[in-house]
Amino acid sequence: MNKDKISLRALEPSDIDLLLRIENDDRYWKYANRTEPYSRDLLQKYIEQQKQDIFQVKQKRFAISLENIDTLGFIDIFDFEPMHRRAGVGIFILDKYRGIGIGRKSVTLLGEYAKTHLNLNCIYANIAKENTTSINLFESCGYEKIGLKKEWNYYENSFHGEYLYQKIIV
Numbered sequence: 001m002n003k004d005k006i007s008l009r010a011l012e013p014s015d016i017d018l019l020l021r022i023e024n025d026d027r028y029w030k031y032a033n034r035t036e037p038y039s040r041d042l043l044q045k046y047i048e049q050q051k052q053d054i055f056q057v058k059q060k061r062f063a064i065s066l067e068n069i070d071t072l073g074f075i076d077i078f079d080f081e082p083m084h085r086r087a088g089v090g091i092f093i094l095d096k097y098r099g100i101g102i103g104r105k106s107v108t109l110l111g112e113y114a115k116t117h118l119n120l121n122c123i124y125a126n127i128a129k130e131n132t133t134s135i136n137l138f139e140s141c142g143y144e145k146i147g148l149k150k151e152w153n154y155y156e157n158s159f160h161g162e163y164l165y166q167k168i169i170v
Helices: 013-023 040-049 102-118 132-140
Strands: 006-010 060-066 070-081 086-093 122-128 144-155 158-168
Touching: 006 102, 013 040, 013 070, 060 102, 070 102, 086 102, 102 122, 102 132, 122 132, 132 158
Parallel strands: 086 122
Antiparallel strands: 006 060, 060 070, 070 086, 122 158, 144 158
């Protein structure tokens, strides 16, 4: 796979089935602070909302795309704070595309977008302490671990720590 042909694109109505499958897979809810599935109607409204300006809705999700044909995953900007020039980033890569550099390319593209189009100074990621795959991804993209939120999230009958990673992009 040629990683140079990977891009970030706006969500399309055709993304609904893949979004439903990912968002309603309870294996990932612990990382998204969720306890129940989303309805098709709610996700369709979410896709429609993506047409709104990020300055209004404070978030934006992109599909990670190979030559605008295959969707490899999704990447988000959330908690967008234009006054403080910062935002959070979250990423999900489909299982069959993990471990081959798609995440690194996508996080890099999002950082370039955040710097160039949103004039951000800082982007950050909240990563579960046991999520070594995401930790390795963000560290390989130049993010620095700046803190640990102890016993921050509760799932699987116990509390789990969450790291805060940050990257200054100007």
